[in-house]
Amino acid sequence: MFAAEAGYEALQAFATSIGIGLLIGLERERQSDLKAGLRTFALVGLLGCLCALLAQTTDSGWILGAGLLAIAAMMIAAHVSDPLETGDPGTTSVIALMVCYALGAAVWFGYASIAVMLGIATTVLLYFKTELHGISRSLTPVDLLSILKFGVLALVILPILPDRDFGPYQALNPHNIWWMVVLISGVSLTGYAALRLTGAQHGAALIGLFGGLASSTATTMIFARHAKATAGLTHTAMVVILLANIVVMVRIGLLAFAVAPDITAPLFAVLGGGLLLGLAATFWGWRHLAGDGTLPMPEVTNPTELKTALTFGSLYALILVLSAWLQDVAGNRGLNLLALASGLTDVDAIALSSLRMFSMDKLTAAQTITQITLALLSNLAFKTGLVVVIGGAALARHTLPGLAAIAAGLVGGMLLMT
Numbered sequence: 001m002f003a004a005e006a007g008y009e010a011l012q013a014f015a016t017s018i019g020i021g022l023l024i025g026l027e028r029e030r031q032s033d034l035k036a037g038l039r040t041f042a043l044v045g046l047l048g049c050l051c052a053l054l055a056q057t058t059d060s061g062w063i064l065g066a067g068l069l070a071i072a073a074m075m076i077a078a079h080v081s082d083p084l085e086t087g088d089p090g091t092t093s094v095i096a097l098m099v100c101y102a103l104g105a106a107v108w109f110g111y112a113s114i115a116v117m118l119g120i121a122t123t124v125l126l127y128f129k130t131e132l133h134g135i136s137r138s139l140t141p142v143d144l145l146s147i148l149k150f151g152v153l154a155l156v157i158l159p160i161l162p163d164r165d166f167g168p169y170q171a172l173n174p175h176n177i178w179w180m181v182v183l184i185s186g187v188s189l190t191g192y193a194a195l196r197l198t199g200a201q202h203g204a205a206l207i208g209l210f211g212g213l214a215s216s217t218a219t220t221m222i223f224a225r226h227a228k229a230t231a232g233l234t235h236t237a238m239v240v241i242l243l244a245n246i247v248v249m250v251r252i253g254l255l256a257f258a259v260a261p262d263i264t265a266p267l268f269a270v271l272g273g274g275l276l277l278g279l280a281a282t283f284w285g286w287r288h289l290a291g292d293g294t295l296p297m298p299e300v301t302n303p304t305e306l307k308t309a310l311t312f313g314s315l316y317a318l319i320l321v322l323s324a325w326l327q328d329v330a331g332n333r334g335l336n337l338l339a340l341a342s343g344l345t346d347v348d349a350i351a352l353s354s355l356r357m358f359s360m361d362k363l364t365a366a367q368t369i370t371q372i373t374l375a376l377l378s379n380l381a382f383k384t385g386l387v388v389v390i391g392g393a394a395l396a397r398h399t400l401p402g403l404a405a406i407a408a409g410l411v412g413g414m415l416l417m418t
Contacts, residue, residue, distance in 0.1 A: 014049055016112050017104035020119035021045025024100050027126045028093065041100050044071060048104025056108070064105055071101050096126060143193065150189055153309055154182045168321050177320075180352050181313045183258060187251060188214050208240040212247025217345075219244040220383050224391035234394050238285045242402040245383060246278040249406075252351050252372060260355040263365050266417055270369055273413030274376070274406045281402035315346060319353045324362075335367070336374055343375030344382045350375045366417065373414045380407050 025041030051067040054060075075094040099122055106115040125132070163175035192214045211219030220241050227237035249271045257264050319342055326334030335354075342350040351372045358368040384403050388396045 010053070013107050013112065014046060016116065017045040017049035017107045018042045019045075020103050020107070020115060021100050023119055024096060024123050024126070027123045028096065041097065044097055044100045045104035047071070048101035048106075049108045050104075051101075052105035052108035068098060068101055071097055092126070096122065146189065146192070150182075150185055153178075153185055158182055168324065172317055172320060176356065177313055177317050180259075180316055180356075181309050183255065184312055184348050184352075185309055187254070190214075208243025209247055211240065212244035213251060216244040216248045217383070217386075220386050221390060224387050224395060227395040228390060228392045234398055235285055237391065237395055238398045238402065239282055241383070241387065241399055242278060242282040242285065242406075245380065245403065245406060246275060246282065248347060248379070249274050249278075249376065249410075252347065252376070255348070255352060256355055259352060260359045260368075263355065263358055263368060266365055267369055267372065270373060270410065270413035270417055273409035273411075273416075275409070277405040277409035278402065281405040285398065285402065312346075312349065315342075316349045316352060319349050320356065323353050323357060335363075335371055339371040339374040340378045343378030345379075347372075347375050347379045369417060370414065373410050376410055377407055 021042035021044055022038060024045075025038035028041060029037045047067060051064050055063040072094060075097055100119075103115040103119050103122075106112075106118075158175070158178050161174040161178050164173065166172045166174070190213055208219070223233070223237040223240045227233045253264065253268055253271055256267050319338070322338055323335055326338055339350050339354070354363060354368045354371045354375075357363040358365065363371075380403055384400060387399050387403070391399070
């Protein structure tokens with residue numbers, strides 16, 4: 001019986017390895033002059049699985065290594081003896097074949113699910129060659145430097161920081177503080193990169209969505225300014241501003257899921273009220289949109305600049321200490337006042353500090369949701385001021401009902417939860 005089960009598992013591993021090879025090889029078949037296609041990739045996946053079996057049975061890792069070297073040598077020899085007509089050295093196919101071999105080996109060692117996912121990811125990377133090249137060409141040196149800086153923030157600085165509590169009320173954890181910096185920088189960098197890649201020609205919706213991820217304040221400010229200068233942009237500016245502020249709530253929900261997943265359900269119930277009414281107001285404004293040509297782009301600061309990261313980290317650390325102090329001195333009333341004050345300029349810091357205190361059992365779910373909601377309302381009030389002061393009466397007349405609808409939805413959701 002055990003032998004039959006073992007035989008079935010081995011056959012399943014071989015079939016999975018062949019399947020991975022067929023998947024990658026199917027994509028390679030689109031290239032008429034490549035040296036390896038559907039059958040070759042399927043056989044290489046099977047070879048990887050067989051070499052892993054032999055290596056495990058004989059307790060010799062050299063078999064796996066020899067198989068990998070043989071695959072690489074075979075492909076290199078094929079390209080040297082018969083170069084591609086396009087002049088391409090064929091390195092991508094060589095690496096793809098080696099990856100296929102390694103995935104076949106991984107299946108035998110019990111990592112079938114991961115191997116299948118990596119096989120799909122490999123196929124996607126191979127298939128979208130033109131699109132990926134287009135993205136790389138559209139990135140400026142500043143954009144590439146931004147990505148490298150984010151790598152430094154996340155992969156160099158974060159791992160070396162101590163994961164211990166320091167300072168007043170033991171409120172400061174360097175590793176946790178910098179993790180929040182990485183989290184915010186990553187979300188903002190996503191929006192920043194999306195804005196750069198899509199550009200203004202794809203319309204108000206994408207600018208509002210990605211502008212809200214990168215910086216809703218910058219997006220609100222730039223479109224208020226342009227609506228004041230160009231009367232024809234009033235409805236477009238309204239849609240962009242409302243979408244950017246709706247995305248702020250989505251952004252807070254994503255941060256909560258990453259930092260304190262236990263609170264996401266009740267928090268989403270509150271944020272959902274603001275989202276529903278905000279989307280309804282945005283849809284009403286969308287019906288009045290006309291073709292406005294090329295739209296202005298939000299002037300978003302690079303989120304991975306060290307100065308920007310340090311500023312947010314310092315603000316977050318300060319709010320952590322103030323929150324601990326106010327909770328000790330004034331209780332929840334003091335924390336609510338802090339949420340209102342800090343939310344005027346930045347929702348992320350107070351939201352993350354509240355979520356952090358919830359995860360440490362220093363705040364209840366209701367208290368945490370109340371502070372996040374107050375910060376969002378305070379931030380909406382600040383954006384309202386920007387619209388009125390910078391955008392003028394026409395933009396305010398169209399946009400303020402939408403911002404008020406978002407605020408009413410938040411308040412209604414919070415009241416329902418209490």
